[in-house]
Amino acid sequence: MHWYTAAPRLVDTTTARAAWLALRGDLETFGPPESPESELVAPVAAPFDSVDAAVEGLADLETRLRTRGDRRAVFLTIYERMTRAVRDGIEGGRFVDAAWMREYTTTFANYYRRAFLAFERGRLGAVPDPWRVAFGTARRADRLVVQDAFLGVNAHINYDLALALRDVGLDPGRERKYADHRAIDDILSGLVDAQQTALAELYAPEVDDIDRALGRLDETLTLRSMTEGREQAWRIAVVLTDAPWSPLRALARQVLRTTATGAAFLVRGPDLDPALVGRLRAAERDGLDLETVLERVKTTLDDTAV
Numbered sequence: 001m002h003w004y005t006a007a008p009r010l011v012d013t014t015t016a017r018a019a020w021l022a023l024r025g026d027l028e029t030f031g032p033p034e035s036p037e038s039e040l041v042a043p044v045a046a047p048f049d050s051v052d053a054a055v056e057g058l059a060d061l062e063t064r065l066r067t068r069g070d071r072r073a074v075f076l077t078i079y080e081r082m083t084r085a086v087r088d089g090i091e092g093g094r095f096v097d098a099a100w101m102r103e104y105t106t107t108f109a110n111y112y113r114r115a116f117l118a119f120e121r122g123r124l125g126a127v128p129d130p131w132r133v134a135f136g137t138a139r140r141a142d143r144l145v146v147q148d149a150f151l152g153v154n155a156h157i158n159y160d161l162a163l164a165l166r167d168v169g170l171d172p173g174r175e176r177k178y179a180d181h182r183a184i185d186d187i188l189s190g191l192v193d194a195q196q197t198a199l200a201e202l203y204a205p206e207v208d209d210i211d212r213a214l215g216r217l218d219e220t221l222t223l224r225s226m227t228e229g230r231e232q233a234w235r236i237a238v239v240l241t242d243a244p245w246s247p248l249r250a251l252a253r254q255v256l257r258t259t260a261t262g263a264a265f266l267v268r269g270p271d272l273d274p275a276l277v278g279r280l281r282a283a284e285r286d287g288l289d290l291e292t293v294l295e296r297v298k299t300t301l302d303d304t305a306v
Contacts, residue, residue, distance in 0.1 A: 025265040027129055030136025032122040039064055040120055044113040051087045051102050054109035058083060061116070069290050071138040072116070074145055075152020077294045078191070081301040083109060085187050094187075095180045103168045104181075111160035129257060130155035133264035143268060144280055145293055150267045157229040159260035165237035181234060185227050192226060194300045232259075 043060035058080040065073035086105050095101045118126035119135045127135070134151035137143055170177055239252040284293070 025133070025261065027132055030132045032119050032124065032127075032135075033139070036120045036122065037068075040068075040070075041117065044117045048106050048109050048113060051083070051090065051105045051109075054106050054113075055080065055084050055087055057113065058109065066291055066294055071141050071145070071148050071290060072135055073290070073294055074138065074148040074297075075134070075156075077297055078149060078301065079112065079152065079156065081298070082188060082191055085191060086184060089183075089187055095183055096176050097173065097180055100168065100177055101180055104164065107168050108156075108160060108164040111164055112156055115155070115160075128155065128159055128260075130159045130260040130264045133261070133268065137268055144277070145284055145290075146280075147267055151264055153226065154229075154260060154263045154267060157226055157233065158263055159256060161230060161233035162236035162240065162256055165233060166240045170237060170241050178234065181230070185230060188226060191301055194303070 040061065043057045043064065048054040048057055058076060062073055062076040062080050065076060083105060086101070089095060090098050090101050090105070115127055115131040116135070118124070119131065124132065130151075134148075134155045137151055138148045165181070236252050236256050240249055243249050243252070
C-alpha cells in the first residue's frame with residue numbers, strides 16, 4: 001500500500017460523522033483526579049522496554065485500579081490480556097517478523113502508558129482527546145461497563161495504533177510487516193468474542209434476548225469494527241510515513257484525532273432505547289460490583305487465550 005492509494009480512503013462518511021460529533025463535544029467536563037495517586041503512577045512511571053515489561057506493568061496497574069474500584073480497570077482488564085495473547089503469539093512463532101512485532105507491541109503499550117500517566121498527573125495537554133473522554137468517563141462511573149470498555153478500545157485502536165505503527169516503521173519489508181499486522185486480527189477476534197460472552201452473562205438476567213440486545217449495542221457504539229479500525233490505522237500510518245507534503249500529513253493527523261474523538265462522544269451518548277439502557281443498568285447495579293464483573297471478564301478471556 002502506498003500513500004497515494006491510502007490517502008483518498010482516509011475521509012469517508014464515517015470520518016465526517018465523527019468530525020461533527022467531535023466539534024459538538026465538550027472536553028472540559030472530563031477532568032483528572034485532584035491529585036495523582038503514587039500507587040497508580042508507579043507501574044507506569046517508567047517506559048516499558050519489552051513486551052514482558054508491558055504485560056507486567058499493565059497487569060500491575062490493573063490490579064491497583066481494581067482494588068480501588070476504579071472503572072479505568074475495565075478496558076485495562078481486556079487490553080492486558082490482549083497484549084499477553086500477542087506476546088504468546090510472538091513466542092509461538094505466529095509472526096514472520098518477530099523482532100518488529102516485539103517493538104510494535106511495546107510501542108503500542110507505551111502510548112497507553114503515557115496517556116494514563118499524563119491524565120493521572122493532571123497534565124491534560126499531554127492527554128489525547130479520545131483518552132480524556134475514556135478516562136474521564138470511567139472515573140465518573142456514569143455509563144455502562146460495556147461503554148467503558150468500548151471507550152478504551154476506541155482510543156487505543158482508532159487513535160494510538162496509527163502513531164505506534166509510524167513510530168516503529170513500516171519498512172523495510174512492508175508487505176511482511178502488513179501481514180503480521182493483519183495476523184493480530186485473528187488473535188483479537190477470539191478475545192473480542194470472549195468479551196462479548198462475558199458481558200452477555202453479566203447482562204442476561206435483566207434482558208430477555210441478550211444476544212440481540214448486545215448486537216444492537218455493538219452497532220450503535222462503534223463507528224468501525226476493530227478490524228476496520230486497525231486497517232484504517234495502517235492507512236494513516238502509510239500516509240504519515242510516505243506522503244511528500246506536510247499538509248497531507250497534517251490532514252491525516254487531523255482525521256485521526258477527530259475520528260477517534262467523535263467516536264468517543266458517540267460511545268458516551270449513543271441513541272439507544274432508554275428501556276434497554278435501564279435494564280442494562282439494573283443488571284450492573286443489582287448485586288454485581290466492579291470486581292465481580294472484571295473477574296468474570298478476566299476468567300473468560302484467560303480461558304479463550306489458552
